Amino acid sequence: MTQTAARQTQTPDAEQLASDIHQLEARLLKTDPTQEPTLYRSLYCTISLRQMQLLAKVSQPAASQAH
Secondary structure, three states: OOHHHHHHHOOOOHHHHHHHHHHHHHHHHHOOOOOOHHHHHHHHHHHHHHHHHHHHHHHHHHHHHHO
């Protein structure tokens, strides 16, 4: 199993998601959207996805306490 597949099967914790976001943002800054538009869009979308996952992860304890 590849590292990516392994990561998808287990739920990443908030620290891992934040680390992923920082790494992806650094890579995005090094990518020229005019030279590699597909890679740029892919990185941008992946960052957005990780941010949503992080927000959901951080919001879970508060939502479970409200019930």
